[in-house]
Amino acid sequence: xxxxxxxxxxxxxxxxxxxxNCTYQTSGFNxxxxxxxxxxxxxxxxxxNVLDGLEEKGRFSSFLSRSKGYSYxxxxxxxxxxxxxxxxxxxxSNYQLIWGAGTKLxxxx
Amino acid sequence: xxxxxxxxxxxxQPVGSPLSLECTVEGTSNPNLYWxxxxxxxxxxxxFYSVGIGQISxxxxxxxxxxxxxxxxxxxxxxxxxxxxxxxxxxAWSPTRLDHNEQFFGPGTRLTVL
Numbered sequence: 001x002x003x004x005x006x007x008x009x010x011x012x013x014x015x016x017x018x019x020x021n022c023t024y025q026t027s028g029f030n031x032x033x034x035x036x037x038x039x040x041x042x043x044x045x046x047x048x049n050v051l052d053g054l055e056e057k058g059r060f061s062s063f064l065s066r067s068k069g070y071s072y073x074x075x076x077x078x079x080x081x082x083x084x085x086x087x088x089x090x091x092x093s094n095y096q097l098i099w100g101a102g103t104k105l106x107x108x109x
Numbered sequence: 110x111x112x113x114x115x116x117x118x119x120x121x122q123p124v125g126s127p128l129s130l131e132c133t134v135e136g137t138s139n140p141n142l143y144w145x146x147x148x149x150x151x152x153x154x155x156x157f158y159s160v161g162i163g164q165i166s167x168x169x170x171x172x173x174x175x176x177x178x179x180x181x182x183x184x185x186x187x188x189x190x191x192x193x194x195x196x197x198x199x200x201a202w203s204p205t206r207l208d209h210n211e212q213f214f215g216p217g218t219r220l221t222v223l
Contacts, residue, residue: 033211042199042214043153087152095210101152 002026004100006088011106012078020073020086020103028093032064032071035087037102043087046073075105083107111136115200115215122222128173128187130218132200135181140202142183143212144175147197159183160205195222 003025012018024032031050035043049055049064049071061074073086085102092098112135122128134140144156155168157175165175172191176184183200197219201212 031210040197040219042217045211045213048211091210096155096158097210097212099153099155104150 002090002092002098004088004090004098006086006100006103008101009104009106011108012075014078014080014107014109016078017074017076018078018105020075020088020105022071022073022088022100024069024071024088024090024098024100026090026092026098029066030091030093030095032062033089033091033097034062034071034073035089037085037087039084046086078107080107080109111202111213113200113202113213113215115198115218117218118216119219120221122190122220124192124222125189128185128190128194128220130185130198130200130220132183132185132215133181134183134202137181137202137204139180139205141205141210142177143201143203144183144185145199145201147199149196153199156185190222192222195220 006022033048034046036046037043047062049062052064052066054061054063059076064071085104087102088100089097114133142159145153146156147153157165157167159165159177162177173187197217199217200215203210203212
């Protein structure tokens with residue numbers, strides 16, 4: 001079966017760095033997405049990785065290892081507004097997104 | 110630029126009543142369209158997706174149905190709502206090219222069935 005695993009909840013301190021991990025098992029693989037979702041709102045796109053390595057975009061970076069079925073989202077210089085759920089999703093061989101349950105990130109002052 | 114609309118934003122319905130949620134996309138043609146449901150504190154559950162007018166694929170058996178009467182219109186319906194239908198319903202679209210299937214979400218409809 002197809003499966004995405006990510007931690008349910010994480011807590012970090014304002015100004016610090018946090019890494020949210022995601023492992024995936026899919027039928028084929030065509031890329032890995034990270035979305036941010038604030039409470040009560042729709043998800044918004046953060047990043048897309050299809051090749052191995054690190055993609056940096058401002059304070060957010062995303063890493064992919066295809067051989068390990070592993071990705072992480074790295075958030076630097078955390079701000080209170082970064083408190084949200086972070087959803088990992090893998091694109092399978094049929095170009096369908098398989099979604100993780102999301103990681104709720106709590107930022108403390 | 111592309112825009113996706115969903116309405117209503119919130120809805121409270123009694124058990125057994127019908128449902129119709131509408132989603133429209135502007136600024137693109139022949140998009141892939143999706144309906145998701147998200148229970149409180151949970152991930153996204155894909156309900157239906159469509160690659161063209163009249164083409165609907167269902168991911169889970171349920172009392173919901175979907176229709177795509179026009180290229181950029183996607184409708185989620187039910188004849189009789191159940192308590193378990195409560196949740197946050199999200200419509201999304203993606204471009205039809207396969208090399209980058211990013212999905213863009215509408216604002217969502219929060220449905221409470223009482």
